Amino acid sequence: xxxxxxxxxxxxxxxxxxxxxxxxxxxxxxxxxxxxxxxxxxxxxxxxxxxxxxxxxxxxxxxxxxxxxxxxxxxxxxxxxxxxxxxxxxxxxxxxxxxxxxxxxxxxxxxxxxxxxxxxxxxxxxxxxxxxxxxxxxxxxxxxxxxxxxxxxxxxxxxxxxxxxxxxxxxxxxxxxxxxxxxxxxxxxxxxxxxxxxxxxxxxxxxxxxxxxxxxxxxxxxxxxxxxxxxxxxxxxxxxxxxxxxxxxxxxxxxxxxxxxxxxxxxxxxxxxxxxxxxxxxxxxxxxxxxxxxxxxxxxxxxxxxxxxxxxxxxxxxxxxxxxxxxxxxxxxxxxxxxxxxxxxxxxxxxxxxxxxxxxxxxxxxxxxxxxxxxxxxxxxxxxxxxxxxxxxxxxxxxxxxxxxxxxxxxxxxxxxxxxxxxxxxxxxxxxxxxxxxxxxxxxxxxxxxxxxxxxxxxxxxxxxxxxxxxxxxxxxxxxxxxxxxxxxxxxxxxxxxxxxxxxxxxxxxxxxxxxxxxxxxxxxxxxxxxxxxxxxxxxxxxxxxxxxxxxxxxxxxxxxxxxxxxxxxxxxxxxxxxxxxxxxxxxxxxxxxxxxxxxxxxxxxxxxxxxxxxxxxxxxxxxxxxxxxxxxxxxxxxxxxxxx
Ligand code: WT7
Numbered sequence: 001x002x003x004x005x006x007x008x009x010x011x012x013x014x015x016x017x018x019x020x021x022x023x024x025x026x027x028x029x030x031x032x033x034x035x036x037x038x039x040x041x042x043x044x045x046x047x048x049x050x051x052x053x054x055x056x057x058x059x060x061x062x063x064x065x066x067x068x069x070x071x072x073x074x075x076x077x078x079x080x081x082x083x084x085x086x087x088x089x090x091x092x093x094x095x096x097x098x099x100x101x102x103x104x105x106x107x108x109x110x111x112x113x114x115x116x117x118x119x120x121x122x123x124x125x126x127x128x129x130x131x132x133x134x135x136x137x138x139x140x141x142x143x144x145x146x147x148x149x150x151x152x153x154x155x156x157x158x159x160x161x162x163x164x165x166x167x168x169x170x171x172x173x174x175x176x177x178x179x180x181x182x183x184x185x186x187x188x189x190x191x192x193x194x195x196x197x198x199x200x201x202x203x204x205x206x207x208x209x210x211x212x213x214x215x216x217x218x219x220x221x222x223x224x225x226x227x228x229x230x231x232x233x234x235x236x237x238x239x240x241x242x243x244x245x246x247x248x249x250x251x252x253x254x255x256x257x258x259x260x261x262x263x264x265x266x267x268x269x270x271x272x273x274x275x276x277x278x279x280x281x282x283x284x285x286x287x288x289x290x291x292x293x294x295x296x297x298x299x300x301x302x303x304x305x306x307x308x309x310x311x312x313x314x315x316x317x318x319x320x321x322x323x324x325x326x327x328x329x330x331x332x333x334x335x336x337x338x339x340x341x342x343x344x345x346x347x348x349x350x351x352x353x354x355x356x357x358x359x360x361x362x363x364x365x366x367x368x369x370x371x372x373x374x375x376x377x378x379x380x381x382x383x384x385x386x387x388x389x390x391x392x393x394x395x396x397x398x399x400x401x402x403x404x405x406x407x408x409x410x411x412x413x414x415x416x417x418x419x420x421x422x423x424x425x426x427x428x429x430x431x432x433x434x435x436x437x438x439x440x441x442x443x444x445x446x447x448x449x450x451x452x453x454x455x456x457x458x459x460x461x462x463x464x465x466x467x468x469x470x471x472x473x474x475x476x477x478x479x480x481x482x483x484x485x486x487x488x489x490x491x492x493x494x495x496x497x498x499x500x501x502x503x504x505x506x507x508x509x510x511x512x513x514x515x516x517x518x519x520x521x522x523x524x525x526x527x528x529x530x531x532x533x534x535x536x537x538x539x540x541x542x543x544x545x546x547x548x549x550x551x552x553x554x555x556x557x558x559x560x561x562x563x564x565x566x567x568x569x570x571x572x573x574x575x576x577x578x579x580x581x582x583x584x585x586x587x588x589x590x591x592x593x594x595x596x597x598x599x600x601x602x603x604x605x606x607x608x609x610x611x612x613x614x615x616x617x618x619x620x621x622x623x624x625x626x627x628x629x630x631x632x633x634x635x636x637x638x639x640x641x642x643x644x645x
Contacts, residue, residue, distance in 0.1 A: 157586070558593050
């Protein structure tokens, strides 16, 4: 397979960027023509950022699985789509060819149909990192059901909220999932999430860990039984067939829940046509994928990175991906390097938090590991500090591998700002240049473009995007107004990212982090309000305030200031009870790193918590806390500083 839309030089990047500015519709018509469509679109783009209303490839008909699977079968059917590396390094590796993927996806589609799933139905997927997860995702896409994958680190309560919001009618899960030394009882968590649920009709359970599960008659069915039966329906005389549902370019493909600065997580909606084009286009350009390369994205499919760069993007390119079930530090901190060596990985895409954590183990875990297959390295999810960048460059890439620092978000569907590996220059800790078709702008708090440089000769402001790209968020599920207020209302006519950034003279961007109340803990997004609500559910808690603070490995840690009515047992016990409450309400990923008990919180006279002050204290600032004269009770600040953990 060749990629006519692959940019091969700096010159070509400049030309592509210019064309995308001058004639965006012509530019995307051309890129999109290299994907499989049942019917060509009538209009390329229709948009305004007021409602917002964004539609790409209007009238176009397709099924994304035909670009991801069917088109590769004649020439590359026996080529591996996935090399699955199990949690336990001594277990059997599974290789999934494109032919096998096709068969399994057809079976899942048939199985879903047999169980009553129809186009447009929402299917919640809560599974570990097994190949069956990819089959489930693509099986939904094949029949036009909207998948909503939930990461295994979320609690029953979080799942229940998402099931309710999406009005999901089906669930695909596993008995359990292996993650390092742990065995997470996924089906039991689903059972808890389903108490009181009124929409879910069927739960399909894949067997992975053989942990005991309760199967409820009439509701729960085994994946294996259903798939065996479906096989007899989709395969005739050795030929596998399940017709893909014809979808409109703007039909929803999936919902993925993500945290914002207020309220419960919102369901980000991506649509079939634009998402396909953007993930495919960015995959071959950012990573400069060449046919035959082995790509290893270490993310979980429960996050957008896994959706776009394990599942859809690589598959549109007919790529071979490593899919890893486990964690980077189990059974030891050499696991990634073992996998690179064992599967001759060419492209490694991971998070700064993983690099920093592995860096902490020194060079010992690298001994004896042949990393010479590596050609390109990538990072995603949070700003990468220069120390981690250089360690990655020196010890993993041996200074021969370009590092791409890819900036994007759940809402953007795919990479918006990044260097293109080996094509456009890298700059440590800078995401660098926008992709063709993306026009970023830095604005001040009044929404005016920043035109003055700061003392370092850089432009500094809030990062917005001026125009729509094909995989921009279309809506937040069930609540379009929320989409408008969250992303399009802060600055009129701009998409606001929630990030702050710097820009240099050459137009390179450096992302400095969130400017809203969203935390980025180990590359996972968590809203401070969400964590506060969870803490406040604990019976002994009166009020709380949560802020982020710099954390050596996680990037940001969670710092909670908590007022209790009384301390049950001792402070340590109360702390643990609060942690348990957060685990129950959101999940273990939202547990605060530090809990400081306080008798009051710094508030303005109108009762608003002054987070700015709390953030500074958590960062270790003692003296310069800014203006505290407007506080209701300046005395509490002193007490909080004294009690800092
Ligand atoms: C937030 C989005 C994109 C997939 C993973 C996270 C931060 C992301 C970078 C980067 C600095 C980054 C931003 C962004 N972020 N990539 N290369 N450099 N910051 O997706 O959970 O939607 O989070 O992650 O703050 O807004 P997400």
